[in-house]
Amino acid sequence: MAVMGKLLKNKRAGDEGLAWHAPNLAGANTLQLSSPDFAHEATIPTLHAGKRLGGQDLSPALAWDAAPAQTAQLLLVIEDPDAPTALPYNHGIALLDAALTGVPQGGLDAETPADGVRLLSSGSRRGYLGPAPIKGHGPHRYVFQLFALGKPLTIGKSDTVPDSAKPRAVLAAAGDVLARGRLDGFYERV
Structure with missing residues (x-):
């Protein structure tokens, strides 16, 4: 597998x-x-990595400032731009209650999400998917992005977001960002 990582060393998304750079998700970086x-910009502990790498696929605890008063809901997106x-690659996407100021460790688990957390499909599954880069591919950055939305997210003619909505459809439908915040962590499989 290390050979594959070396062959793909210069191939990165x-x-x-990143959702962070989508024009419709631009906003004040105040969270x-x-x-x-x-x-920020440190190594993510193995506990939070994928199970096949010896981790537990346990989402890290996250904390943030209170969202602006007009926030309808929060959108959390976790992506790997080095895939x-x-x-x-999407490692998790969730809609959060606007009143939340954090989620506990394991709060993005598909079976038992924390109160106020609604997990959407990340493309391959629902819930947090820990780091699991290709061996020998080098360090990967995992970008945790939080957006305070001024109006509830809806897709199409529906007044909600289906749990099975594809991540790119969710990101395209989001907008009216009142504030946003970002946390980058690194993980490398050697």
Whole structure:
């Protein structure tokens, strides 16, 4: 598998495909997103990595400032822009109650999400999917992005978002961002 990682070493999705750079998700960077489990631009502990890498697929605890008073809901997106794919790989997407100022460790678990957390399909499954980069591909960045939305997210003619909505459809439908915050962590499989 390390051979595959070395062959794909220069193949990366890139930052420009992150939700953070979508014009409809632009907003004031006023939410301070953090985790007691790792610092911004630091290594994510193995506990939070994928099970096949010896981790537990346990989502890290996250905390943030109170969202602006007009916030209808929060959108949390976790992406890997270093994946050797056309777009950043989605490791989790969720709609959160606007009153929340954090989620506990494991709060993005598909079986038992924290109160106020509604998990959507990340493309391959619902819930948090821990880091699991290709061996030998180098460090991967995992970007936790939180958006305070001024109106409830809806898709199509529906007045809600189906749990099975594809991540790109969710991101395209989001807008009216009142505030946003970002936390980057790194993980490398050697």
